Amino acid sequence: MTFDPATLVYNDAGLIPVIAQDDATNEILMMAWMNAEAVARTLQTGHVTYWSRSRRAFWIKGESSGNRQELVELRVDCDRDCLLVRVRQTGPACHTNRRSCFYTAVRDGAEVELMAPVAN
């Protein structure tokens, strides 16, 4: 079946959540949002392209920082309202310069930092 981004289920703002997972390590790197055009651009270009809700603009991941995400595979969930992108990540994925945005764990009721920013 041919894939059409219009068949996905978007929220009231026209967006769908996207989980980015490192294709080499299976680590979850981040979660962000795409609209239908961002999904299409990601597939066309191979550069993972989100929709920035704060800037209200397309956001080619790593375009300014150099920490790009190259698409390995896009996956759709069962009810078509969430996407998974498996990626080749250059440098840290998080804007805090950490490998992953999920660097805080809750252990015994307290927040614990799991990883430090990458040295430049």
Added chain:
Amino acid sequence: MTFDPATLVYNDAGLIPVIAQDDATNEILMMAWMNAEAVARTLQTGHVTYWSRSRRAFWIKGESSGNRQELVELRVDCDRDCLLVRVRQTGPACHTNRRSCFYTAVRDGAEVELMAPVAN
């Protein structure tokens, strides 16, 4: 720092997206939503508890199907508006009886099914 679910960033409906990842295999199983009370219950009970948007009720994963998710660790992302739960999953996580909800890949513009339902 003590963790308080009230410090998370919820959307207009009072919900935060939650990614469930298998702690043993690192496979991404599903994405669903929690409100602050569901986050608290998950931590208190160790049974991953979502908020069902369709049923407008707490949803203790696997309570009816037996396919429970036991919490191994909860993680918070950098801007505190997304959670990751690392879990021990009993049986398939997807309501279609597949191991993961992300069983459809887009390859060469076409949808490809990656895994079949688990036999009962």
